[in-house]
Amino acid sequence: MIWVRFLGLNWDTSVVTDYGLKYFDDYVPGASYDCGSVTVSQAEIISFATQFDPQPFHVDPEAAAAGPFGGLIASGWHTSALVMRELVDHYLPAGASLGSPGIDELRWPHPVRPGDTLRVRATVTEARRSASKPDRGIMKTAIEAVNQDGQTVMSAKATNFLLVRPDSDAPDSDAPDSGAPDSGAPDSGA
């Protein structure tokens, strides 16, 4: 992922190795990856929320101190975006990613406060070849972000489409001799 280095941003990637995840074939259910950590400042929290989620407890330290969380907290969408960055840098394959149709069970169980450091982990939970598009697979990932005190601040179940390795065999379900439209007729008795 050489292009990431061009951007010159200040993310802590020093402790995470390159896992060699390049194609769908490399993602095996059960495998779990440390995706590095990111520290978020009060200025960043206010800047994101001013643009996208200007509720008082995200943008106004004084109002936030008197509010439901007793201080400023990050927008859940900011936390999600910070976690996404770690996944792009350490988990998703730059050359084979075909995007995501969506996320299930996105949770923010504990607030993110200024100065918090979030460590991100990704665990492959499912990986199957597409039956209709043999060049790709569908991968599901359990994502978790934990703060410096061990509290989970975000979790989610993501779905991603990824290209298979160019020299991969076609999956069984795409074999030419399985083309009969009988998948909706269980045990038709013939």
Added chain:
Amino acid sequence: MIWVRFLGLNWDTSVVTDYGLKYFDDYVPGASYDCGSVTVSQAEIISFATQFDPQPFHVDPEAAAAGPFGGLIASGWHTSALVMRELVDHYLPAGASLGSPGIDELRWPHPVRPGDTLRVRATVTEARRSASKPDRGIMKTAIEAVNQDGQTVMSAKATNFLLVRPDSDAPDSDAPDSGAPDSGAPDSGA
């Protein structure tokens, strides 16, 4: 939501009225609200994604043109953040919002491209008083964002905690005479 006006940002709120949604009590299941629209530029797409989701099809117009979407598209997290801004401006109550524990079934069924205008709709699907914390209620919302061609680009089911109106009656489930722990014993026959 006077404080929103301080921020001086360039969002189209002109066609949306103030719905008078101030407390939990004002959200009635079935009610549906037009939450305004927002247009996203190529520069904004690249800026957000450079920081949070620097996959080639979000940050590099040339690579994106040759990529899976045939052009640059917005990060799903960017789309979500843009939609959140519309909800904060037109749907969530600035003085009574107690945050969100999470989102279910977040979907990005169609790409968002530079110049697209997204119109946001929020529909109350559930609203119940908290049994354990009588000052608040739990509201669920079906969110949908549609582009200028009528294609749905995002949908989600959000949960929010909101303060009840200060002079509201306590809910039945918090009445002192309903404290017997019998809710788990259906028709015990006595």
